[in-house]
Amino acid sequence: MRIVQFATEFAPVAKAGGLGEVVTGLSKELFRLGHTVEALIPKYDLIDMEKLSEVKIEVPDFKCIENGQQIANTLWSSSCEGVRLLLLEARHPSGYFHRGTIYGCSDDAARFLYFSKAAIQCLALRDAPIDVLHLHDWPVALAALLVREIFFLPVKTIVLTIHNAEYQGKCATWDLGAIGLNGTDYLVKEKLQDDDPAYPERINLLKGGVVYSDAITTVSPSYAKEILTREEGYHLETTFRKYQSKLHGILNGLDESLWEPSRDLHLTAPFHRTAPLTTILSAKEANRQALCQRFRLDERSRPWIGAITRLVLQKGPQLLEEAIAYTLKLGGVFILLGTSPIPEIQSHFNALKVKYRGNPHIVLHLDYDETLSHQIYASLDFLLIPSLYEPCGLTQMIAMRYGAIPIARATGGLKDTIIDCDDPTTLSSKRNGLLFPQFTKASMTQALDRAFHLFNHDTRAFHGLIRNGLQIDWGWKIPAQKYLQLYTNACKSSGCST
Numbered sequence: 001m002r003i004v005q006f007a008t009e010f011a012p013v014a015k016a017g018g019l020g021e022v023v024t025g026l027s028k029e030l031f032r033l034g035h036t037v038e039a040l041i042p043k044y045d046l047i048d049m050e051k052l053s054e055v056k057i058e059v060p061d062f063k064c065i066e067n068g069q070q071i072a073n074t075l076w077s078s079s080c081e082g083v084r085l086l087l088l089e090a091r092h093p094s095g096y097f098h099r100g101t102i103y104g105c106s107d108d109a110a111r112f113l114y115f116s117k118a119a120i121q122c123l124a125l126r127d128a129p130i131d132v133l134h135l136h137d138w139p140v141a142l143a144a145l146l147v148r149e150i151f152f153l154p155v156k157t158i159v160l161t162i163h164n165a166e167y168q169g170k171c172a173t174w175d176l177g178a179i180g181l182n183g184t185d186y187l188v189k190e191k192l193q194d195d196d197p198a199y200p201e202r203i204n205l206l207k208g209g210v211v212y213s214d215a216i217t218t219v220s221p222s223y224a225k226e227i228l229t230r231e232e233g234y235h236l237e238t239t240f241r242k243y244q245s246k247l248h249g250i251l252n253g254l255d256e257s258l259w260e261p262s263r264d265l266h267l268t269a270p271f272h273r274t275a276p277l278t279t280i281l282s283a284k285e286a287n288r289q290a291l292c293q294r295f296r297l298d299e300r301s302r303p304w305i306g307a308i309t310r311l312v313l314q315k316g317p318q319l320l321e322e323a324i325a326y327t328l329k330l331g332g333v334f335i336l337l338g339t340s341p342i343p344e345i346q347s348h349f350n351a352l353k354v355k356y357r358g359n360p361h362i363v364l365h366l367d368y369d370e371t372l373s374h375q376i377y378a379s380l381d382f383l384l385i386p387s388l389y390e391p392c393g394l395t396q397m398i399a400m401r402y403g404a405i406p407i408a409r410a411t412g413g414l415k416d417t418i419i420d421c422d423d424p425t426t427l428s429s430k431r432n433g434l435l436f437p438q439f440t441k442a443s444m445t446q447a448l449d450r451a452f453h454l455f456n457h458d459t460r461a462f463h464g465l466i467r468n469g470l471q472i473d474w475g476w477k478i479p480a481q482k483y484l485q486l487y488t489n490a491c492k493s494s495g496c497s498t
């Protein structure tokens with residue numbers, strides 16, 4: 001099959017969160033299985049082109065019209081472990097992709113609508129039939145409509161993956177107008193009109209992707225059910241229910257080449273997951289020592305609990321704050337690596353950092369730092385993930401691969417990947433973490449109490465959980481097979497053969 005992954009991230013060169021890792025991991029596995037795979041993203045200024053190989057210009061100059069003006073673009077190509085990474089450079093007067101960031105600009109809808117249109121136009125220029133166009137999240141969701149109703153591209157099937165249903169790309173009809181569509185034509189219930197009754201004049205790009213794609217996936221089976229509810233559908237639940245027959249949940253894999261503790265150059269002491277547990281625990285101790293020196297932490301305090309996360313409401317920042325205080329009270333160390341796109345949350349945590357300054361049991365590193373994230377995973381005893389909802393979550397899988405036990409709210413993909421250490425319905429050899437049911441301080445602190453108890457009084461069970469987590473294969477082999485099956489079925493039901 002010829003498969004094009006159409007997205008706004010590709011790890012590690014352009015990563016803001018889990019989505020970028022998923023696009024890369026899935027693309028590489030599909031290539032390994034013998035398919036022709038391209039990933040198409042914007043050429044952001046933050047991409048380090050030195051890190052890419054076989055970089056060349058594919059289409060030197062093509063124009064795309066926005067607000068009646070011709071904008072010049074170039075399509076670049078490069079290679080990443082067999083996957084062709086295509087980068088669309090927009091020489092846009094507003095510097096759409098020269099903002100030093102992937103998301104978070106006030107004109108995000110306009111930026112990604114422009115990208116969607118220019119990219120689809122470019123695919124049309126290249127004139128190579130596509131079996132599967134796989135879209136990821138709202139920024140590229142309009143591509144489904146563009147392919148089917150505007151450019152009539154020879155694409156056999158279009159798949160949309162929803163990584164997070166809260167973000168829907170809500171915009172105005174004139175935003176569609178800017179890229180040459182008649183916005184009011186699409187402002188109808190059956191097309192792109194927002195389902196929120198308070199905003200009938202609004203366009204919803206994610207909804208458009210749902211309507212016009214042949215198949216839709218979420219990044220875990222539980223999340224495919226949860227988005228049908230009022231709480232997690234964020235007003236799109238009616239549309240999700242309407243198109244439920246084409247909705248599937250496929251659990252994300254982990255790109256094991258990005259997260260391999262034995263070859264991890266970021267670590268002071270790399271380790272093999274299959275080594276004896278004593279060897280692994282000494283390596284973790286050496287990694288901890290490095291962080292103790294860097295952050296002047298008290299070497300005697302244990303256990304180490306941490307979180308590596310975007311600080312947004314979904315991830316439970318208020319619970320994280322409670323967890324920091326509670327861990328201190330119980331005599332542990334807490335390390336938070338996180339950053340927030342929301343200024344109020346970022347300044348709240350900045351103030352917390354000032355409050356705890358000089359405390360040898362706490363690190364609050366309020367930045368995005370890939371290297372440090374690896375070092376923290378390799379040092380922690382427990383990783384806390386107190387999410388309100390979690391479409392899949394990668395940090396719990398990474399933690400287990402690095403010998404840290406997840407403590408997580410039982411929701412979405414966390415529920416699909418973590419089996420509680422006290423779950424009587426599952427063999428103890430399959431249990432790999434701690435879950436708490438409610439999104440409340442009381443529910444979370446009970447789980448923290450159980451974690452401290454394991455660490456202080458039940459070393460056998462504690463080591464058993466680490467060992468079970470280390471042994472799990474989180475790779476892309478199984479998820480990629482599921483996607484291939486879905487691609488094939490979607491192709492068949494849209495009436496074409498692969």
Ligand code: ADP
Pocket residue numbers: 016017018019021308309310337338339367368369370373392393394395396
């Ligand atoms: P989401 O995509 O919702 O942010 P995921 O759990 O799917 O959450 O993926 C988060 C990814 O981003 C993980 O690879 C995690 O290590 C990484 N990450 C999150 N915050 C930071 C940070 N401040 N510094 C470095 N890496 C981070």
